[in-house]
Amino acid sequence: MTAHTRRWTTAATVLVGLLAAACLAVWAWMPDEDALARRIEATFEERLGQKLVVGAVRWRVLGLPMVEVLDAHTEQPEALRVRRIAVYPQLMPLLQRQLVIDRVELDGAVVPRNALAAYRGRVTPPGGGDVELRAVSFTNVTYISYSGIPVVYDGEIVFDADRLPQRARLLRPDVQPPATLDATRDGRTVEGADIYRLRVQAAGGSALGQARLTTSAEGRMTLTGELAPRDVDVAALLDAFHRRSPIGGRASGETELRAQGDTVSELFRSLHTRSVLKVERAKLLRFDMDKAVKSLGEDRAGETPLDSLTGVMETQNTGHGLKTVFTQVEAVAGNYTASGQATLHRKQIAAQGRLEIAGGVVDVPFAAQGPTRKPEFSIAWGTIAGAAVGTAVLPGIGTVLGAKIGGVVSGPPRPQPEPPRH
Known part of the structure; x- marks a missing residue:
């Protein structure tokens, strides 16, 4: 077996592979279905260190051989759950205690990202060892991200003879337009x-x-x-x-x-x-620049059409969810040009930039930080409003005068608090 083969596994097939290997490894003794369910639970806990509860097991030899595991879940703070796993092995290799699985079907699973950490370094890939897996399909699998957002997926993976994926398909069901x-x-x-x-x-x-x-x-x-x-x-x-x-x-x-x-x-x-x-x-x-300027930031509801928007976006998976960094961002809307950068991570945003007016005659720094749903936004709205007035009255010099007027409208700067005395 190649190094490729030993290392192929995915979060969606962790439970599939373990349950398939566990139930088929004991099939040679032909236990009854309840006894087989208990053996699967014991094998899972022994190999992965997490307690598993299996609702029921069904299996058949005649016709199309199959083992079906129903209503299984782990006993973790955020549990892995699956409504149904069906494993379809080839009969002749099974009689020789070799496991060749034509297909595994997974339906109705719930996979919290936080639960997967308990299995790192302990999972044997479903295509590794003496197990040969030909195809995996899954429907209605809910992946819960680090931030707690559940997303449902369907998909299929078909493996080549060397046990590497030949083709894979992932889709978001019930999404229009389709996402695949x-x-x-x-x-x-x-x-x-x-x-x-x-x-x-x-x-x-x-x-x-x-x-x-x-x-x-x-x-x-x-x-x-x-x-x-x-x-x-x-x-x-x-x-x-x-x-x-x-x-x-x-x-x-x-x-x-x-x-x-x-x-x-x-x-x-x-x-x-x-x-x-x-x-x-x-x-x-959900942000109207004109309203925000005229109201000195009090009223921002609405939208702002942009003449252009460009930037660089980088993403990195981390132990605490996806980290997204925006750099070289530039947006133009009429007389306004905004540039800056932002980082989104762990439901928080940290952004800094500058808002230029009238081609950069006046520029005002801004910042946003805090929870992504309701960050704190800081900018000198009065200065922007004054610059906008100056631009309308007299371009160039008038813009600078307008900025000064805006500072007056905003009021004098607030005094900085004195440092605490020791």
Whole structure:
């Protein structure tokens, strides 16, 4: 078995592989279904250190051999749950105590990200050892992110004879427009990297690209790749994953992928992306710049159409969820130009930038920080309002005078509190 094979596993198939191996390993003794359920529980706890409760087990030999595990869950603070796992082994290898599984079907699972940490380093890949897995399909699988957001997925993975994935498909059911990811194995490079063609359909747009997987002599895997997103509706894409977007418009650009690890789980956890993006027909959602300026920041409800929006977005999986960093961001809306950077991580935002008026004659720093749902926003609204008045009355010099007027409207600066006396 190659180093590739020993290291292929995914979070979605952790429970699948363990339960399949556990129930089929004892099939040779032909226990009754209740006894088989108890053996699966004992084997799971012995191998993974977590208690498992199995509701029921059904199996048959005649016709199409099958083992079915129903209503199983772990006893953890955030439990792994599955409504049904069906394993379809080949009969002849099974009689020789070899496990060749034509298909595993997983339905109705709940996979909290926080629960998976207990299994790192303890899971034997379902295609490893003397187990050969041909295909896995899953429906209605709910993955709960670090931030507690549940997202439902369907999908399928079909393996080649060398036990590497031949094709994989992941989709978000009941999302319109459809959101799907397809990866198809497409040969090797001259350097020996396995090539996968990538195709994403989401939010009315698409992204085509390629990924390459290489493995060192020591078994260390490296994933690199590129995607070219085109005409993707930003707000619709985030909404498909139950997240609110601060901007609207259609994004296009270029994305680079990179990850390293000894297992596929490590690859996923180390995945880093970098995207250079341009958003057409962009607008700020839930923020009206004109209202904010005229009301000195008191009234911001509405939208702000943007003449242009560009920037660089980088994402990095971490032990505390996805970290997203925006740099080189520039937005233009009439006389206003905003530039800056922001970081989103652990439900918090930290952003800094500058808002320029009339081509940079006046520029005002701004900042936002705190919970992403309701951050604290600081900016000298009076200065902006004064600059806007000055620009309307007399361009250039009038803008500077207007900025001074804005400072007066805002009132004198607040005195800084004295440091505490010891």
